[in-house]
Amino acid sequence: MSDLEYKVIVGLEIHVQLATRTKMFCSCELGFGQEPNTSVCPVCLGMPGSLPVMNKQAFEYSVMAGLALNCNIPSFTKWDRKSYYYPDLPKNYQISQYDLPMSEHGYIEIPLEDGSTKKIRILRAHLEEDAGKNTHTLGNFTAVDLNRAGTPLLEIVTEPDLSSGAEVKALAVELQRIVRYLGVSEADMQKGHMRFEPNVNLHITRGGQLYKTPISEVKNLNSFRALEGSVTYEAARQLDEFLETGITMESGNKRTYGWDDENNRTVLQREKEEAHDYRYFPDPDLVPVVMTPEWLDDIRSRLCEMPLAMEKRFVTEYGLSEYDAGVITSEKATADLFDNAVKAGADPKRVCNILTQTGAKLAKDKECSVAELGVNSENLTALAKMIDDGDVGASAAAQVFELMVETGDTPGQVAEKHNLIQKSDASEIESLVDAVLADNAQAVEQVQAGGKKSKKARGFIMGQVMQRSKGQANPKVVNQILAKKLG
Amino acid sequence: MANEILNLTCKQLRDQIADGTVKSTKAVEAVFAQIEKAEPKIKAFLRTHKEEAMQKAADIDEKIANGDKVGSLAGVPIAVKDNICTSFSKTTCASKILEDFEAPYDAHVIEQLNAADAIIIGKCNLDEFAMGSSTENSGLQQTVNPWDADRVPGGSSGGSAAAVAGRMAFGSLGSDTGGSIRQPASFCGVVGLKPTYGRVSRYGLVAYGSSLDQIGPFTRNVEDAALMMNVIAGHDGRDSTSVTEKDAPVPDYTADIDKPIEGLKIGIVPRFNEGASDEVGKAVKASLDTYKSLGAEIVEIDMPYFDYAVATYYVIATAEASSNLARFDGVHYGHRTADPHDYVEVYSKSRDEAFGDEVKRRIMLGTYALSSGYYDAYYLKASKVRNLIRQDYTKAFEKVDCIMMPVSPTTAFKFGEKTDDPMQMYLADIYTIAANLAGVPGISVPCGFDSQNLPVGLQIFTPAFSEERLLRIARMYEKENDHNIVMPPLAK
Ligand SMILES: [Zn+2]
Numbered sequence: 014m015s016d017l018e019y020k021v022i023v024g025l026e027i028h029v030q031l032a033t034r035t036k037m038f039c040s041c042e043l044g045f046g047q048e049p050n051t052s053v054c055p056v057c058l059g060m061p062g063s064l065p066v067m068n069k070q071a072f073e074y075s076v077m078a079g080l081a082l083n084c085n086i087p088s089f090t091k092w093d094r095k096s097y098y099y100p101d102l103p104k105n106y107q108i109s110q111y112d113l114p115m116s117e118h119g120y121i122e123i124p125l126e127d128g129s130t131k132k133i134r135i136l137r138a139h140l141e142e143d144a145g146k147n148t149h150t151l152g153n154f155t156a157v158d159l160n161r162a163g164t165p166l167l168e169i170v171t172e173p174d175l176s177s178g179a180e181v182k183a184l185a186v187e188l189q190r191i192v193r194y195l196g197v198s199e200a201d202m203q204k205g206h207m208r209f210e211p212n213v214n215l216h217i218t219r220g221g222q223l224y225k226t227p228i229s230e231v232k233n234l235n236s237f238r239a240l241e242g243s244v245t246y247e248a249a250r251q252l253d254e255f256l257e258t259g260i261t262m263e264s265g266n267k268r269t270y271g272w273d274d275e276n277n278r279t280v281l282q283r284e285k286e287e288a289h290d291y292r293y294f295p296d297p298d299l300v301p302v303v304m305t306p307e308w309l310d311d312i313r314s315r316l317c318e319m320p321l322a323m324e325k326r327f328v329t330e331y332g333l334s335e336y337d338a339g340v341i342t343s344e345k346a347t348a349d350l351f352d353n354a355v356k357a358g359a360d361p362k363r364v365c366n367i368l369t370q371t372g373a374k375l376a377k378d379k380e381c382s383v384a385e386l387g388v389n390s391e392n393l394t395a396l397a398k399m400i401d402d403g404d405v406g407a408s409a410a411a412q413v414f415e416l417m418v419e420t421g422d423t424p425g426q427v428a429e430k431h432n433l434i435q436k437s438d439a440s441e442i443e444s445l446v447d448a449v450l451a452d453n454a455q456a457v458e459q460v461q462a463g464g465k466k467s468k469k470a471r472g473f474i475m476g477q478v479m480q481r482s483k484g485q486a487n488p489k490v491v492n493q494i495l496a497k498k499l500g
Numbered sequence: 501m502a503n504e505i506l507n508l509t510c511k512q513l514r515d516q517i518a519d520g521t522v523k524s525t526k527a528v529e530a531v532f533a534q535i536e537k538a539e540p541k542i543k544a545f546l547r548t549h550k551e552e553a554m555q556k557a558a559d560i561d562e563k564i565a566n567g568d569k570v571g572s573l574a575g576v577p578i579a580v581k582d583n584i585c586t587s588f589s590k591t592t593c594a595s596k597i598l599e600d601f602e603a604p605y606d607a608h609v610i611e612q613l614n615a616a617d618a619i620i621i622g623k624c625n626l627d628e629f630a631m632g633s634s635t636e637n638s639g640l641q642q643t644v645n646p647w648d649a650d651r652v653p654g655g656s657s658g659g660s661a662a663a664v665a666g667r668m669a670f671g672s673l674g675s676d677t678g679g680s681i682r683q684p685a686s687f688c689g690v691v692g693l694k695p696t697y698g699r700v701s702r703y704g705l706v707a708y709g710s711s712l713d714q715i716g717p718f719t720r721n722v723e724d725a726a727l728m729m730n731v732i733a734g735h736d737g738r739d740s741t742s743v744t745e746k747d748a749p750v751p752d753y754t755a756d757i758d759k760p761i762e763g764l765k766i767g768i769v770p771r772f773n774e775g776a777s778d779e780v781g782k783a784v785k786a787s788l789d790t791y792k793s794l795g796a797e798i799v800e801i802d803m804p805y806f807d808y809a810v811a812t813y814y815v816i817a818t819a820e821a822s823s824n825l826a827r828f829d830g831v832h833y834g835h836r837t838a839d840p841h842d843y844v845e846v847y848s849k850s851r852d853e854a855f856g857d858e859v860k861r862r863i864m865l866g867t868y869a870l871s872s873g874y875y876d877a878y879y880l881k882a883s884k885v886r887n888l889i890r891q892d893y894t895k896a897f898e899k900v901d902c903i904m905m906p907v908s909p910t911t912a913f914k915f916g917e918k919t920d921d922p923m924q925m926y927l928a929d930i931y932t933i934a935a936n937l938a939g940v941p942g943i944s945v946p947c948g949f950d951s952q953n954l955p956v957g958l959q960i961f962t963p964a965f966s967e968e969r970l971l972r973i974a975r976m977y978e979k980e981n982d983h984n985i986v987m988p989p990l991a992k
Contacts, residue, residue, distance in 0.1 A: 055605055059827045061598065061706040062585040062607060066740050094823050096870075098847050105826035155843070292870035294879055297711035297820055300740050
């Protein structure tokens with residue numbers, strides 16, 4: 014078997030719930046966790062005589078996402094009905110887009126672990142309404158909650174350009190970052206705002222011949238962990254299966270799997286894909302959407318810099334490490350806060366440290382994002398400058414930041430009020446140093462003797478000086494004076 | 501007194517109520533007295549609402565007595581086809597599957613009628629889900645033609661047409677998917693108008709063929725049709741196919757109704773009269789002569805794709821119907837089978853038990869037409885032919901102001917005459933269907949009687965959103981004769 018090589022081939026179908034206030038074709042509010050069947054109306058219940066009307070905001074959001082995914086936005090889009098009978102589908106058809114989606118032929122650039130990026134082609138992205146939810150806890154009956162019915166979903170379909178669980182995860186994370194940057198989706202995985210369905214198979218070469226394993230579709234994944242895990246698991250499983258059985262892809266042997274989160278494995282759901290005939294046809298209740306150049310320009314003007322571009326810029330222009338740039342750009346508001354502070358003249362590394370260390374820790378305690386701590390970019394710039402100028406020391410700076418968050422005051426006000434301004438007055442510090450040296454003759458001797466204990470003794474003296482200054486002495490100045498006195 | 505009121509038109513009644521000459525309560529009483537007398541024979545209504553109607557009439561009378569402002573149909577009794585949703589009482593579509601359905605909302609046209617202070621007296625019978633040309637397909641009861649108890653009232657809005665012909669309402673609303681207003685209007689000897697697609701909101705109309713359906717009025721004369729149009733036409737944000745005022749303003753249809761169209765050019769397709777019975781052909785020809793005597797010019801036109809209208813219609817309408825009716829499944833809406841074995845049986849048995857044959861036939865046809873492998877051959881091709889039919893009209897209207905032809909090849913036929921042969925039944929709509937495919941407005945105006953004293957209808961088409969012109973042309977003819985004042989035998 015030593016001549017066997019294989020490639021993992023993965024394509025993704027992704028459903029992203031758009032962050033509109035109301036549903037796709039009616040004015041019911043979108044929500045999460047409401048009492049069953051309370052956010053419904055004749056339209057989303059599919060009542061006889063009711064008619065859908067397109068939510069313009071949802072359409073614009075989807076166009077924004079399409080543009081961010083480098084898609085072509087056609088000037089003419091229509092709505093189609095996709096028919097199937099299911100209790101959670103009020104009309105027994107879903108309004109979707111079939112042959113003329115609102116965007117197609119784009120790509121998403123994803124960061125790889127080695128620091129490079131890879132372009133994954135997007136086949137299409139289209140808009141559709143979500144179905145409701147069935148629950149089977151009533152014995153012989155199925156309970157149906159239609160609160161979710163009519164929720165706007167953007168369905169994104171990639172080409173099979175992904176080749177590992179890690180890449181699939183990277184795409185998911187990048188897509189989440191993009192839609193959040195655009196503000197078109199909250200993309201909260203736990204609330205099911207993003208759901209993934211990877212299609213996985215292997216291209217195996219053995220003895221100079223190519224074999225393709227049957228495609229597995231893993232349904233409805235809503236965590237990065239499950240997504241990555243399912244692809245990795247499927248790749249390994251398919252290899253084992255091929256080695257054991259030699260089974261290859263034929264029409265009709267595509268299989269559907271679910272994900273068992275506890276045991277970290279995929280579980281076969283259906284051996285054979287049901288031959289579905291969705292009987293797509295244009296929905297006669299909805300007029301087609303004509304995208305004028307003016308409208309498209311207007312939507313385009315609402316786009317922002319994309320996260321990956323920002324991340325790259327922070328590395329090349331601001332000299333951040335790739336790691337720091339990744340952390341800072343994980344969320345748009347934080348990235349903007351950082352960018353604005355730097356643009357106002359703060360040192361990038363300094364601001365980055367404040368945000369990724371003190372800021373991140375504080376945000377974690379408060380269970381919010383760094384930006385939500387409420388420190389504005391002017392105050393951030395001011396704090397960074399105070400550190401640069403030696404007005405506050407490193408540990409004091411962290412305290413200043415925390416107090417800024419609590420009080421909303423400027424760093425200057427906070428430092429003043431809490432005596433955190435670093436003292437750099439050489440004569441004042443010199444008298445402090447003299448007092449410490451006088452009180453610690455033994456340590457002075459050890460320093461001057463050199464050798465093993467010298468460094469430790471010097472540190473002890475330094476600590477004593479700082480203690481007596483209540484931490485306000487500028488360590489740089491202290492060091493200079495010590496060097497002069499102790500040689 | 502009662503008979504005097506019943507012989508008034510909508511407009512006359514409205515004016516007399518408004519100036520206090522007649523009380524709305526008297527009009528409602530007169531109508532219900534007539535219902536008591538004629539309805540057992542005609543059976544136009546599935547339900548009537550006397551108490552609510554009397555209450556509302558009393559309110560209107562009081563308002564008028566107080567000098568308060570009232571709407572343009574204040575106090576006038578109106579009937580509504582039972583596929584138009586009303587928040588009072590049921591909306592059954594004359595189907596067993598919806599026998600107990602109570603909509604929690606009013607259709608747009610119902611809101612408009614209410615805003616005009618009309619009195620809705622009841623809901624009228626129809627072919628189940630508006631599928632049919634005789635109202636014999638009603639799942640709930642059989643309506644007869646007020647001119648002959650052995651004959652059908654036409655369909656699918658047979659109840660609404662018979663109610664007006666039988667003097668049991670001063671006007672009514674129907675829906676027209678392939679001729680369902682114009683054909684029963686012609687069979688019952690009343691005026692029936694199918695407006696331009698998009699002119700009247702479909703919100704609250706239980707859909708049959710969404711791209712073809714349009715709500716329109718039945719009245720005893722053309723002026724009343726204009727009055728009804730003033731109430732129901734206009735934009736509604738809840739129907740995205742409803743055309744905005746900006747794109748097509750709604751005029752006052754009654755304003756110039758009595759002004760004849762100068763130099764009227766009437767297009768006729770000569771072979772159409774050949775397809776009609778002799779008596780229908782004769783009556784239509786006579787009405788063309790009337791127009792000629794009024795100075796109109798008759799221009800022969802060609803509509804080459806008209807012949808494909810019936811085939812095209814039955815692909816598109818049934819495709820849409822198969823989808824629109826999918827929600828009646830025993831899970832979400834409608835009758836649920838008693839003891840299903842599994843959930844698939846909830847769907848299949850519920851639908852099997854409660855849909856009538858014609859509805860099943862059309863759902864099967866439509867499902868087939870949309871199936872993968874057949875879509876291109878049927879639905880897609882039909883959509884293309886539909887465009888050609890649209891062009892037929894567009895080209896014709898470059899040469900003429902209107903097109904005239906019979907409404908139906910024959911006058912009202914007998915019960916059972918065509919029920920065994922669906923194709924024969926479908927061909928009864930041969931003259932009306934193309935207007936729905938093209939979306940243009942059409943009207944049926946009584947133009948005489950055959951030897952059996954059955955009414956004949958003249959059909960007129962004008963371009964989209966030119967109902968004002970259509971009504972004026974129809975009115976020109978109406979003023980020259982008195983077919984519409986004859987009372988049918990069963991109303992007596
Ligand atoms: Zn709703």
